[in-house]
Amino acid sequence: MAERLQVLVLNEISENGLQRLPSDRYATGKNIAAPDAVLVRSADMHKMDVPASVRAIGRAGAGTNNIPVKAMSARGVPVFNAPGANANAVKELVLAGMLLAARNLSGALHFVGGLVPDRPDLEKTVEGGKSTYAGYELAGRTLGIVGLGKIGCLVADAAIKLGMNVLGYDPDITVDAAWSLPSQVRKAGSVAEVLRVAQFVSLHVPLVDATRDMVNAQNIRLMQPGAVLLNFSREGVVSDEAVLTSLAAGHLGRYVCDFPSAALLRNDRIVCLPHLGASTREAEENCAVMVADQLRDYLENGNIANAVNFPSVSMARESEYRVAIANANVPNMLGQISTAMARAGLNIHNMVNKSRGDMAYTLVDVDSAVSDAVLADIGAIEGVLSARYLPHLPG
Numbered sequence: 403m404a405e406r407l408q409v410l411v412l413n414e415i416s417e418n419g420l421q422r423l424p425s426d427r428y429a430t431g432k433n434i435a436a437p438d439a440v441l442v443r444s445a446d447m448h449k450m451d452v453p454a455s456v457r458a459i460g461r462a463g464a465g466t467n468n469i470p471v472k473a474m475s476a477r478g479v480p481v482f483n484a485p486g487a488n489a490n491a492v493k494e495l496v497l498a499g500m501l502l503a504a505r506n507l508s509g510a511l512h513f514v515g516g517l518v519p520d521r522p523d524l525e526k527t528v529e530g531g532k533s534t535y536a537g538y539e540l541a542g543r544t545l546g547i548v549g550l551g552k553i554g555c556l557v558a559d560a561a562i563k564l565g566m567n568v569l570g571y572d573p574d575i576t577v578d579a580a581w582s583l584p585s586q587v588r589k590a591g592s593v594a595e596v597l598r599v600a601q602f603v604s605l606h607v608p609l610v611d612a613t614r615d616m617v618n619a620q621n622i623r624l625m626q627p628g629a630v631l632l633n634f635s636r637e638g639v640v641s642d643e644a645v646l647t648s649l650a651a652g653h654l655g656r657y658v659c660d661f662p663s664a665a666l667l668r669n670d671r672i673v674c675l676p677h678l679g680a681s682t683r684e685a686e687e688n689c690a691v692m693v694a695d696q697l698r699d700y701l702e703n704g705n706i707a708n709a710v711n712f713p714s715v716s717m718a719r720e721s722e723y724r725v726a727i728a729n730a731n732v733p734n735m736l737g738q739i740s741t742a743m744a745r746a747g748l749n750i751h752n753m754v755n756k757s758r759g760d761m762a763y764t765l766v767d768v769d770s771a772v773s774d775a776v777l778a779d780i781g782a783i784e785g786v787l788s789a790r791y792l793p794h795l796p797g
């Protein structure tokens with residue numbers, strides 16, 4: 403049996419996903435010394451020395467802020483994620499979050515949890531206590547959404563169906579996302595406009611430098627008195643301090659979030675969930691299957707779909723012999739690569755080259771086997787970040 407590809411698994415990954423990497427070709431597990439690839443969910447990879455053997459990283463989920471993407475790009479290592487595969491799970495929890503806030507559900511559950519079962523006045527206590535938890539309805543209220551990607555669009559659609567008014571802000575919305583939005587969704591021109599207008603504000607952006615402290619001490623004041631802020635994006639997108647100050651001043655009504663930092667605990671106007679957004683059987687399976695398929699196609703065929711740091715590149719196999727090269731997006735790379743191949747007498751059968759920002763990626767199918775020496779020659783070209791030989795595997 404040929405040597406199996408080694409995949410280091412850093413989190414619990416759905417078995418259905420792991421099964422996409424058949425055991426005759428792949429070894430998967432937590433104790434893999436020289437992995438070819440890494441499968442991860444939220445484990446913090448910034449704290450780890452990513453072994454030099456790693457050729458690809460698969461994030462079974464959406465956010466990649468736990469992965470050193472820049473350092474991986476410099477090594478020519480693509481980081482894959484699973485766009486949209488957990489979006490419905492997050493959407494449903496956002497709906498729950500709005501209801502938790504509007505109907506005082508965490509307080510109400512706490513009240514019922516404290517009732518004494520065999521007290522004769524149980525019913526009277528229930529009926530007497532319930533007015534404390536009276537709330538309001540979502541229909542007719544305005545929801546503002548920042549970030550109209552896979553999750554934000556689903557939240558917008560669900561909120562419209564619940565009878566809410568929706569406005570959204572996303573300066574980089576994709577054409578597909580814009581098409582998927584219900585026509586009733588209004589376009590906002592800034593985060594500030596969303597904060598000013600909405601009674602519920604839900605954030606669905608990635609954590610990057612530009613989104614850190616997106617809701618902060620300055621702009622939280624723009625929110626309507628009693629408004630609800632929902633953060634299912636990431637810790638860091640909202641300033642905890644700004645939230646606590648605003649809640650203490652009686653301005654912000656409630657904060658619902660999926661990231662319970664120490665500062666947010668034990669505050670009855672804050673609903674904290676333990677990062678549950680994507681924790682459904684369906685989402686875990688969707689993410690794992692999608693990212694495992696992408697990893698496998700990359701490791702075996704060099705094809706790239708849904709990498710956050712590489713262009714999408716796919717080429718059908720027309721020959722048995724393929725070379726995959728990641729290189730800096732600078733002049734004359736293709737010339738040097740094809741010269742190295744010609745020097746070795748290799749005939750190029752088919753070729754595709756694409757770039758994205760500083761990164762370029764080339765797949766070359768040739769008519770005969772490629773030696774280690776040719777691969778080393780290509781790898782030694784200045785600007786080449788990685789070069790792999792991918793002969794077609796049977797089956």
Ligand SMILES: NC(=O)C1=CN([C@@H]2O[C@H](COP(=O)(O)OP(=O)(O)OC[C@H]3O[C@@H](n4cnc5c(N)ncnc54)[C@H](O)[C@@H]3O)[C@@H](O)[C@H]2O)C=CC1
Pocket residue numbers: 463464465466485486488489492548549550551552553554571572573574575576579606607608609612613634635636660677678679680681
């Ligand atoms: N709580 C949980 O368990 C989960 C949390 N997430 C978080 O949600 C984030 C979004 O996920 P998806 O919707 O799947 O990603 P996505 O990539 O489909 O959408 C993100 C959207 O944010 C927009 N955006 C970026 N910067 C912005 C800015 N400064 N202002 C306004 N919009 C901006 C982008 O243009 C994009 O349309 C993830 O990056 C992750 O951090 C995702 C899944 C589960």
Ligand SMILES: O=C(O)C(=O)COP(=O)(O)O
Pocket residue numbers: 443444462463464465466488677679680681
């Ligand atoms: O997909 C995301 O960005 C998430 O936050 C989900 O994280 P998880 O896979 O549940 O650890």
